Amino acid sequence: xxxxxxIAFDDEGLEQxxxxxxxxxxxxxxxxxxxxxxxxxxxxxxxxxxxxxxxxYYIYATTYPLQAGTSLVILSQTQEVVQQGWTYAxxxxxxxxxxxxxxxxxxxxxxxxxxxxxxxxxxxxxxGVTTSAPINGVAVLVNQAAAFVPLENVxxxxxxxxxxxxxxxxxxxxxxxxxFTTETPVAxxxxxxxxxxxxxxxxxxxxxSQADIALR
Amino acid sequence: MQYQLMIEVTSEGLTAIxxxxxxxGIAQGSPSTAPAVLWLAFEPFRHNVIQWSDSRLLYAANxxxxxxxxxxxxxxxxxxxxxxxxxxxxxxFTGTPTGPADAYGVLNLQGSTVVIGLEGQVxxxxxxxxxPMNATVVLNVMEAVVTPSETISVFLVPPCANGTILDSIPAxxxxxxxxxxxxxxTIVFDPAAMRFRLAAHDSAGD
Numbered sequence: 001x002x003x004x005x006x007i008a009f010d011d012e013g014l015e016q017x018x019x020x021x022x023x024x025x026x027x028x029x030x031x032x033x034x035x036x037x038x039x040x041x042x043x044x045x046x047x048x049x050x051x052x053x054x055x056x057y058y059i060y061a062t063t064y065p066l067q068a069g070t071s072l073v074i075l076s077q078t079q080e081v082v083q084q085g086w087t088y089a090x091x092x093x094x095x096x097x098x099x100x101x102x103x104x105x106x107x108x109x110x111x112x113x114x115x116x117x118x119x120x121x122x123x124x125x126x127x128g129v130t131t132s133a134p135i136n137g138v139a140v141l142v143n144q145a146a147a148f149v150p151l152e153n154v155x156x157x158x159x160x161x162x163x164x165x166x167x168x169x170x171x172x173x174x175x176x177x178x179x180f181t182t183e184t185p186v187a188x189x190x191x192x193x194x195x196x197x198x199x200x201x202x203x204x205x206x207x208x209s210q211a212d213i214a215l216r
Numbered sequence: 217m218q219y220q221l222m223i224e225v226t227s228e229g230l231t232a233i234x235x236x237x238x239x240x241g242i243a244q245g246s247p248s249t250a251p252a253v254l255w256l257a258f259e260p261f262r263h264n265v266i267q268w269s270d271s272r273l274l275y276a277a278n279x280x281x282x283x284x285x286x287x288x289x290x291x292x293x294x295x296x297x298x299x300x301x302x303x304x305x306x307x308x309f310t311g312t313p314t315g316p317a318d319a320y321g322v323l324n325l326q327g328s329t330v331v332i333g334l335e336g337q338v339x340x341x342x343x344x345x346x347x348p349m350n351a352t353v354v355l356n357v358m359e360a361v362v363t364p365s366e367t368i369s370v371f372l373v374p375p376c377a378n379g380t381i382l383d384s385i386p387a388x389x390x391x392x393x394x395x396x397x398x399x400x401x402t403i404v405f406d407p408a409a410m411r412f413r414l415a416a417h418d419s420a421g422d
Binding site: 061070076077 | 265
């Protein structure tokens with residue numbers, strides 16, 4: 001399933017954002033397996049922006065600490081997209097998958113040593129540029145497992161972070177949370193210059209191209 | 217000055233390293249350095265990031281010889297400035313602003329032989345640690361000069377503690393000279409040769 005988030009700004013909004021050295025920041029939501037908020041995507045906006053992604057994930061490992069402000073570096077990740085109902089064990093510095101684990105979750109097991117954090121990596125295409133970054137992070141002790149159940153919710157807000165995969169202390173209370181479903185895979189969001197917040201302009205089932213949005 | 221070493225290991229390389237029961241070792245110096253101090257030893261991932269600065273701490277340890285296998289455990293430390301001389305007395309370093317240029321002078325008034333050296337603060341894939349980088353034996357009432365270096369070697373080593381004294385750096389180690397012009401280097405592991413080599417796009421020699 002592919003999802004698309006369209007975000008529109010007027011020139012005044014862009015001036016405010018660039019003047020304050022802010023970026024558009026997206027954070028994914030989880031029902032399970034997210035001890036820390038991670039800025040999945042940060043980018044400097046244009047007037048019209050298209051972000052697309054699919055429901056496909058990799059599991060990653062890092063020893064970078066889950067402390068606010070840390071830019072997580074993926075040290076190892078699964079070679080293939082992970083499957084629900086499988087468990088991916090980190091052993092000898094790399095992941096090996098085998099059937100087993102919660103049927104609705106992506107599971108990871110630490111067979112290496114203490115002090116390693118696990119999470120999911122997801123690709124996004126931002127205005128035509130593909131990027132891949134962590135969307136969550138969880139400390140997993142050796143011989144323990146974690147189950148990740150991501151939601152197709154995306155929180156949209158401004159932040160001062162310029163890198164993808166940065167650990168956040170929290171998601172601002174004024175962030176706009178957009179819920180995607182198979183019935184509403186596309187959402188149109190606009191920026192309110194007065195409140196410096198985003199608002200939902202509507203959800204649709206039609207995917208828009210960059211050219212379509214430019215005409216609006 | 218900040219330096220960064222990236223070490224890339226393929227799945228085949230990881231399999232070979234772990235199957236041999238080895239870890240990645242990093243030490244200051246080159247294969248001619250003997251004895252040497254194992255600055256870092258760690259179990260690798262696919263991508264490994266080592267970052268450090270050229271700021272150093274001077275340390276003293278209660279050892280009387282650089283016996284391979286011993287682990288250096290500093291008992292006194294001071295933030296060191298090049299061109300200064302530090303007197304160790306009653307377990308405390310006291311600095312005076314005269315000494316060898318681009319190095320650290322030491323005077324041992326501790327009343328016994330000690331081991332003196334420099335510690336480097338380093339981030340190993342995000343984890344901060346402070347570990348001895350080199351060591352020299354200083355007899356009582358003797359002076360020594362400790363010289364910093366940004367030349368490091370990378371090799372495979374049986375798992376052991378950071379700060380372990382080694383006979384020498386293995387002959388097959390890859391040696392990298394970091395400098396203002398070469399602050400970041402990427403090396404790769406060659407599982408066929410069981411050694412590291414510079415990645416193709418880096419210009420530093422080995």
